[in-house]
Amino acid sequence: MLLRISMISALLAYFLLLGFALEREKQRDGGVKKVKEKKVGDVIEVKKDLKVGKDNKGNKKKVEDVVEVKRDPEVGNNKKGKKLTRNEKVKGKETGSPKSDKEPRNNTVCSSIGGICQRSSYICQGRYLKDKCAAPKTHQCCMPAGAWSVLCASHHNNRVRGCDLFGCGGFNSRRDGDSLHKAVDVVCDDYSIVNAPFSGTLRGPVVGIQYDGVKLTNSEYCVKIFNIRPYRYMGPISQGEALGYLLPLQERFSGITSHMELQMCDRSDPSPYI
Numbered sequence: 001m002l003l004r005i006s007m008i009s010a011l012l013a014y015f016l017l018l019g020f021a022l023e024r025e026k027q028r029d030g031g032v033k034k035v036k037e038k039k040v041g042d043v044i045e046v047k048k049d050l051k052v053g054k055d056n057k058g059n060k061k062k063v064e065d066v067v068e069v070k071r072d073p074e075v076g077n078n079k080k081g082k083k084l085t086r087n088e089k090v091k092g093k094e095t096g097s098p099k100s101d102k103e104p105r106n107n108t109v110c111s112s113i114g115g116i117c118q119r120s121s122y123i124c125q126g127r128y129l130k131d132k133c134a135a136p137k138t139h140q141c142c143m144p145a146g147a148w149s150v151l152c153a154s155h156h157n158n159r160v161r162g163c164d165l166f167g168c169g170g171f172n173s174r175r176d177g178d179s180l181h182k183a184v185d186v187v188c189d190d191y192s193i194v195n196a197p198f199s200g201t202l203r204g205p206v207v208g209i210q211y212d213g214v215k216l217t218n219s220e221y222c223v224k225i226f227n228i229r230p231y232r233y234m235g236p237i238s239q240g241e242a243l244g245y246l247l248p249l250q251e252r253f254s255g256i257t258s259h260m261e262l263q264m265c266d267r268s269d270p271s272p273y274i
Contacts, residue, residue, distance in 0.1 A: 107133055109219065110141035114198070118142050126272050129220065148197035148273045149240050151225075151260065152188035158274040161185035161259045169259060171269045183226075183263035184270050190248040190258050194228050197274070199239045202232065208261065211247045215265070221273075222265035 107117045110132040117133035117140070118124070124142035132141035150158055161169025168174075169185025188194065200218030208226035214233055215224050230244035237243065249258045262270050 109133075112199075112219075114147040115141040115143045132220075143272070149195060151186055151194055151197050151262075151274070152246070153193035153195055153242075154189050155187065159187045160271070160274075161187050161257045164255065164257050166253055166256045169257070171271055182267040183261050184274065185257075185259040185261055186274065187257060187259050188246045190246055190250055192246050194225070194243045194246055194260060196237045196239055196241050196243045197223070199237065201236050202230070202234050204233050205230075210249070210252065210261075213261070214244070216243075217265070223270065224263045224265065226261040226263070228260055 110117050110129070115129065115132065119138055120128055120140040121138070122142075124144070126142060126144040126147065128140040129143055130140055133139045148158070150156065152158075163169075163173075167181070169181070169187075171181065171184050173181045175181050196216060198216075198218060198221055200216050200221065203215040203217055206213050206215050206224045206226070208224075211227040213224055213226035213228055214230040215222070216237070217223075225243070227247050227249065228244045229247055231242065246258065246260055249256050262274070264270050
């Protein structure tokens, strides 16, 4: 009898230990499970949380299952099942700042010729040039008086020739008969260096009444400079660069004020620029 009781006790202890071990193993393996599935570009993370408890009668039961699904933000599906990436452009949606149909021009055209873009309602100490500034039509390029550099290297400014025995050097001054002088005479000493009044391109020799000269042009100006001997007749030249030297007018016209002659190609007045 005593042996039978001992065997039963041993068996009960064995089953209790076995049940306890199985329960610990189940809790350890079933605590958190992560499952990753890929379905047409989606990454799904599933977390299963198993909690075990007891009901009123002492029976074990599964209390709660928690499933958490996460979608990878980098990849997704559109309505048609096509994979879309984060940087893919969606039709019908703007992904950047709007651009105008027409890019506005910058102000370099105005600044390259010595002007300043400003509202045309402001006072300009010179004259306004159209279509030289950026988009707003209310802005125009103000060309200040004396926009050109000094032409004669031996002088500090551009001085217009006054009147002498051979006439006057101002624009529209009266000449022989009823003709008008459609140019401006800038005072300079014989053989003095003559500098380019603005940056541009030399376009070849021109024929004058007294001495020949050279034509200088850029996007805004076109001028003929007479009574000088150019170092060259063709090619680009920078503002202030030596253009040539003044020919000796005193050898032909004793007592005349030595000068170079500036004539705009359209025979307009160059006075505002010098």
